[in-house]
Each structure stands twice: as C-alpha cells, then as structure tokens.
Amino acid sequence: MLVFTDLSLRRGKKLLFKETSFSLPPGQKIGITGSNGVGKSSLFSLILDELEVDTGTFSMPPGWVIAHVAQHTPSGNSPALDYVLQGDKEFVALQQKIDHTTENKDGMALAELHSQMDIIDGYTAESRAATLMHGLGFKAEEIRLPIESFSGGWRMRLNLAQALMCRSDLLLLDEPTNHLDLDAVIWLQTWLNRYAGTLLLISHDREFLDSFITLIANIEHQRITLYTGHYSAFEKTRAEQLAQQQTAHVKQQKEIAHIESFVRRFGAKATKAKQAQSRVKALERMQLIAAAHVDSPFHFSFRQPEKLPERLFDSREVELGYDDTALLKNVGVHLHAGDRIGLIGPNGAGKSTLIKFLAGELKSLSGESWQAQYLKIGYFAQHQLEQLDAGQSALQHLHSLDKKSRESELRAYLGGFGFIGDRVEEPVAPFSGGEKARLVLALLIFQKPNLLLLDEPTNHLDLEMRHALSMALQDFSGAMVIVSHDRHLLKSVTDQLILVNHGKVEAFDGDLDDYANRLQAPSEKTGAKPVIENGLSKKETRRLEADKRKRLQPLKKSVDRLERKIGELNRQLETVAQQLADPELYIEKNTKKMTLLMQDKAYLAKDILGLEEQWMVAMDKYEREKRIEGGNKG
Secondary structure (H helix, E strand, O other), rough: EEEEEEEEEEEEEEEEEEEEEEEEOOEEEEEEEEEEEEOOOHHHHHOOOOOOOOEEEEEOOOOOOOOOOOOOOOOOOEEHHHEEEEEEEEHHHHHHHHHHHHOOOOHHHHHHHHHHHHOOOOOHHHHHHHHHHHHHHHHHHHHOOOOHHHOOOHHHHHHHHHHHHOOEEHHHHHHHOOOOOOHHHHHHHHHHHOOOOOOEOOOHHHHHHHOOEEEEEEOOEEEEEEOOOOHHHHHHHHHHHHHHHHHHHHHHHHHHHHHHHHHHHHHHOHHHHHHHHHHHHHHHHHHOOOOOOOOOOOOOOOOOOOOOOOOOEEEEEEEEEEEEEEEEEEOOEEOOOEEEEEEOOOOOHHHHHHHHHHHOOOOOOEEEEOOOOOEEEEOOOOHHHHHOOOOOHHHHHHHHHOOOOOOOHHHHHOOOOOOOHHHOOOEEOOOOOHHHHHHOOOHHOOOOOOEEEEEEOOOOHHHHHHHHHHHHHOOOOEEEEEEEEHHHHHHHOOOOEEEEEEOEEEEEEOOOOHHHHHHHOOOOOOOOOOOOOOOOOOHHHHHHHHHHHHHHHHHHHHHHHHHHHHHHHHHHHHHHHHHHHOOOHHHHHHHHHHHHHHHHHHHHHHHHHHHHHHHHHHHHHHHHHHHHHHHHOO
16 A cells, blocks of 8 residues: 655645645556646656655555656667566566576576576566557567667657566556557557556546546645546546535635624624624634636637638548558548548558648649638647747747737737746747647637648647647537547547558448457457469369368467457456446445455456467467468468
C-alpha cells in the first residue's frame, strides 16, 4: 500500500499539497486526475524519490519494484529489441552472469544460472519484448533496427515498451497514449487490464480511463480525494457533490447575510450588543463553503463559414505516396457539407498521408481530384505547433489574421481558449505543448473554415479542453475528417468511419467498439496456398497438398486450441472487469467479494499471458514448417 500522511509538497514556490492524507491500496488501477499544474506529475516524482516532502511522510512496501517511462529520448546504435529487453533487469543481470560464467567454463555454476533463468521465464524474454513492440506498432522487420533509425515519437514508444517489460510491482504512466495511434492505444488498454501490479495512470483520455481503472484519485484544492470506480462514475459522483456544494454555499451565503444584517442593526444597542458580538464570533468561526466553480475555463464555438457549398471535395482513382512509390491506391473520397468522418487504421497505413492530400500539402501520383470554388480548409497537425512564431504573442498571431478587429475583441476571443490577462501578450516560445495546441486551434477556428482536417488534435490537451473541443465540433456546420486516438472524441463528433489499411481507403462497417474487438481478436488464421512446380498433374498436386495438410495438422490444431483458450479467458476477464467497475463493490460489506474478484483478475491475466507466449511459439513453429514444406515442393 502507498501511504501518504499529512503530506505537504511544494514545486518551487507553489504549494501543491497541504497536509493531505490518503492511501492507495495494492493491486488497484488508479487514475490520477486534476487540472494542469495541480501536482499530478509531481506526485510521481515524489514516489520516484526525485522530490522530498516539505512535511508529512510517504511510505510503500519495501522491495517494491517501480517501473516508469523514461522522459529522455534514447539514442545509439544498439538494436531496439535490446533496448526494450533492458526493462527486465532480472533477465539482463542473469544473462550477463551466464555470459561471464560460460567464458570461465564453470559447468555447475552455469547449470544453476540456467535453472534461475528458467524459473523467471527468461527464455521467453525476447518473445515478450517482441510482443510488446508489435503491440505498440513496430513491424517485425523493425524490432532489430538501431534506435537512432527511429523518430522521436517512436523512441518514446521504445521507452514505454521498456517500462512494460519490467517485472514491476508498481507501474507509473504519465500520458502514455500521447505518442500512440488508436490501434496501439487499444492494445495498451488490453495489456494494462491484465497487469497484475498496482498502476498509477495520468491520462486525459476518458475512454482509456474508463476501460480498466478501478479507483480515481482526484487532485483539487491541494488535497487528493479518492473515488471508487472508473472515470465516468467519478464524473457523476463529482457532479452530484458539486451540486450539493453549490446548494450549501447558497444557503450559507443567506445565513451570512442575515447575521451581518443583525450585527449592523443591533451592534450599537446595549441591549443587543452581547447577542451581536456572539453572532460576529459565529461568523468568524464559520468555515466558508467555496462556491462550486464547475465551469470550464474554455468557452468557444466554430464561427459560421462565410460560404458552405454542398459539394466540397471529390477524388477518383487517386494514388498517394512518396518518391513515386504508392502507399494508397484507387482512393475515392467524396466530401459534402455536414460529413463527419473518422479515419481509423494501423500506424503507417496512410491516414496522415490522406489528410495531407485533402489539405493540399501532398500531390497525388495519379488520378483525378476536384474541390469547390469556395472551399476553405482548416488543417490541424502536430508539426504546426512548431511553426508558430516563437517571438510573437498569442495576440500578435491573431492580429495578423485580422488587422481590423479591436484588441478587446481579440482578447475576448483568446480568453475562450484559456489565454487571459498578460498571458495573451507573452511570447509563445515558453508555452507548453497544450498551450501551443490551444493557440493553433484558436487560429484555425478564427478563420471560419468549411472543411476541418484534424490530425490528432487532442495531443497535449487536458480533459476540460477536450470536452470543449468536442462540444464545439458537434455544432460545426461544415465537413470534418479526423484522425484521433481519443475514442471519446471520435464517438462524440463522427458518424462515419473510414478504414485506411493495406493500401486501401474503404468505409468501415461497424463502430469503434467493433474495431476494437477486431483488433483484440487473435491473429487471423493464415492459409497460404502451396507453391507447386509446373508440370505436375492435378491429381499429384492434390496429393501433395493433402500430405502437407496432414503433416501440418497437429501444429495447426495446437495453434487453434490456444486461440480458443485465449478467447475464452479474455471473455472471463472482461466479465470480471465489468464487475470491478461497479461502484457498489467497494463499500465495506463487499470487501471480500472485491478481493476475490481482484485475485481472479490477476490469475486470469497471468494465465492469458502464458497462453499468448505459448501461442507465439506454436505459431512461429507452424509458420516455419509451412515455409519448409513450401521449399520441399515436388
């Protein structure tokens, strides 16, 4: 258990926590929530012994292994797989001892070390690391590439994979989905659901928090308050509390006004002076109930486009790619006013390529395209954050778009995006990623587009800003095409999904839950047809194929059997997760039931992990034998 007693903590001059006490139980998956700057990341720094408390104490079980995502960007020529393997320190230390002992030819010591390696399941370490990398979007041919061959975002994925590789008792994750696409987010969600240790997660992704979180630790007013259940349950409970708090506040203000009126009327009269003085003391002792400031700091909406043609964009038989190499073929996109499209598909399949084409930043290799005369595009992509003029202020950026509007109007507009007071006049260079993203969105919306192209618009945005953006998008009258790993945003504002995969752009028949189920299902069974040499008769060909199937049948049955078991245990795990999401489970009388369910969840997660490793070994053997059989044709 993580125990915080009378904790006070500062970061610089800012007091983050004041004499707050709380405990985080082991085995729970805990979402850390609160507005930006309240101390979420500082809480992690305290746990990692990077910060010291001002007053109070913090303790956790001795010997606990903590895993967290390194913030530095890895570099060097070592293979990416080796870097991920370093997360399993026990395996790395044993492997080093084995290598050293092998050189010294100490047979007895070597046998003991191999026995220890077997006990920690070290011989599957490479397989587990490769599975993590694959789940996070790395292709099979990429896992042994040198670290320096990857971009910054992919190197951060390597840091995440290394953290997940650690045999940890406590896992700390701070916005782990920021550098992930939707497919990787869904995979990570499944992995974390099976994690048997204690998880502390900072995230602004509602769907992600709802999928496996069992406890919310909300930071507000220099205190941490715990709420049982997932994020949606917390939101509902918090809203009810705020409503009650507001009612109490209004009632108290009336009482204060009555007392102050009494003091003013009778304070000078000798016969009432004692009573008046008593009321003054009561007023001083009264603990003021703060007004419930539940309103978001962000208030904005999309301005009505000046022109809104019915048909905005068309393309037919278009090929898209780079350096004359087509990534997408036969692309036909037809955009009309009111279309609300979400692009889904694995990383690298071409979603951003398609967005760039629609934005006019990428020319097609072939095919035809047409756009309306009055088409006005609002394009948001992460690289635009770095294209802001670092020396200019938010006000100057906005003024460059409209030199006729009064400064007061521009300030009021920027205030809706959280830029108030002197902040609007400060250079954007030191702005956080979230502030830069808000400014780029503000500039985009100000220009009254009739076609929105948004490529991961929620990166760096907190929950309040994501909510405000979702509400504004719902009222947008033009067309929109969105790429986002934030499923709550996609569910809220899109009504059509387009799948970009295998070089194709096609309508997806289903919703995001269907897409998630498809990704979480075991790999599709492959049944490549054998290559038979020319000159063989049909009868001989059929005989060879039958013999091959017979030889491969035991391996195929083993793969199928493991897939069925994995599917069955996943269904059981989902049932347990749904039961654990019930807030009623966490009241005192249900403690025993909650404990048993937590144990069931841990056992199921462990069994699934073991079966998946067996499945990978069996699948590798099956595929290898298939290739051998293909090479022995005729």
